[in-house]
Amino acid sequence: MFVKIGRVERYIHEKLEENKLHFVLIDPDDTSPDEASKIAKLCEEVGVDAIMVGGSTGAEGNILDEVVRAIKESSSLPVILFPGSHGGISKYADAIFFMSLLNSRNPFFITGAQALGAFTVKKFGLEPIPMAYIIIEPGETVGWVGDAKPIPRHKPKIAAAYALAGQYLGMRLIYLEAGSGAPEPVPPEMVRVVKSAIDVPLIVGGGIRNGNQARELVKAGADIIVTGTAIESAKSIEEAKVRLKHLREGIKA
Ligand SMILES: CC(C)=CCC/C(C)=C/CC/C(C)=C/CC/C(C)=C/COP(=O)(O)OP(=O)(O)O
Numbered sequence: 001m002f003v004k005i006g007r008v009e010r011y012i013h014e015k016l017e018e019n020k021l022h023f024v025l026i027d028p029d030d031t032s033p034d035e036a037s038k039i040a041k042l043c044e045e046v047g048v049d050a051i052m053v054g055g056s057t058g059a060e061g062n063i064l065d066e067v068v069r070a071i072k073e074s075s076s077l078p079v080i081l082f083p084g085s086h087g088g089i090s091k092y093a094d095a096i097f098f099m100s101l102l103n104s105r106n107p108f109f110i111t112g113a114q115a116l117g118a119f120t121v122k123k124f125g126l127e128p129i130p131m132a133y134i135i136i137e138p139g140e141t142v143g144w145v146g147d148a149k150p151i152p153r154h155k156p157k158i159a160a161a162y163a164l165a166g167q168y169l170g171m172r173l174i175y176l177e178a179g180s181g182a183p184e185p186v187p188p189e190m191v192r193v194v195k196s197a198i199d200v201p202l203i204v205g206g207g208i209r210n211g212n213q214a215r216e217l218v219k220a221g222a223d224i225i226v227t228g229t230a231i232e233s234a235k236s237i238e239e240a241k242v243r244l245k246h247l248r249e250g251i252k253a
């Protein structure tokens with residue numbers, strides 16, 4: 001049997017041939033469909049590569065569907081679900097990060113939510129993208145909700161061991177997460193050690209607020225940078241635009 005790679009995953013690989021990527025996370029718990037629509041238009045205008053939709057709490061049902069629909073109606077960027085549980089699945093999205101929180105203490109976040117969501121993904125015809133999700137200190141809300149044993153910031157080899165295990169388990173993306181709103185992103189040294197251990201693309205998110213931080217992480221080996229709060233906390237669409245442009249300058253060579 002050949003592994004079937006879907007459209008969104010192919011898009012990610014094709015774009016990675018050219019450059020590093022920037023994904024923006026929209027949390028339906030904090031963003032109305034109207035705001036999501038404005039952000040999506042802006043993201044397309046400034047050259048963001050994809051939009052992720054999810055949150056650790058409250059990103060389900062109608063609220064989730066309406067935000068995903070608003071984004072799809074206002075941009076042509078791929079929309080990838082970033083679910084906090086089997087509740088975080090919407091039929092209006094293009095793909096789903098079918099993720100396992102490898103360093104959780106709770107089997108629900110390793111295989112339980114995935115089993116509960118698998119047939120919904122199939123029924124909706126969503127493209128599942130297998131991804132290892134690894135939480136680094138401090139981990140913030142997602143660390144607590146996901147019952148993680150966050151990896152100490154000064155222990156890059158532990159992160160690399162989890163990342164390589166994820167790859168050997170068949171996961172085609174590795175995501176290092178410091179937690180949304182973390183005071184500092186994942187340390188660049190940890191990104192360097194993880195990247196040197198794996199052969200699949202490396203996503204880094206949590207606490208990335210500006211272009212300089214993004215540049216350091218890309219230099220260390222990050223392939224995809226995820227930002228949420230930087231845009232969510234902008235006071236106006238103009239401010240969001242300036243921040244996105246700076247992030248872009250840090251990410252794109
Ligand atoms: C694949 C399926 C069906 C489920 C996977 C379920 C797993 C493993 C979840 C991991 C743990 C978790 C709670 C992840 C949430 C990821 C996420 C959307 C984080 C971003 O949200 P935040 O912005 O941190 O959330 P808040 O804004 O709610 O704090």
Ligand SMILES: O=P(O)(O)OC[C@@H](O)CO
Nearest residue numbers: 180181205206207228229
């Ligand atoms: O909100 P921020 O800190 O950008 O984090 C985004 C993402 O990594 C959370 O899963």
Ligand SMILES: [Mg+2]
Nearest residue numbers: 027055180228
């Ligand atoms: Mg959030």
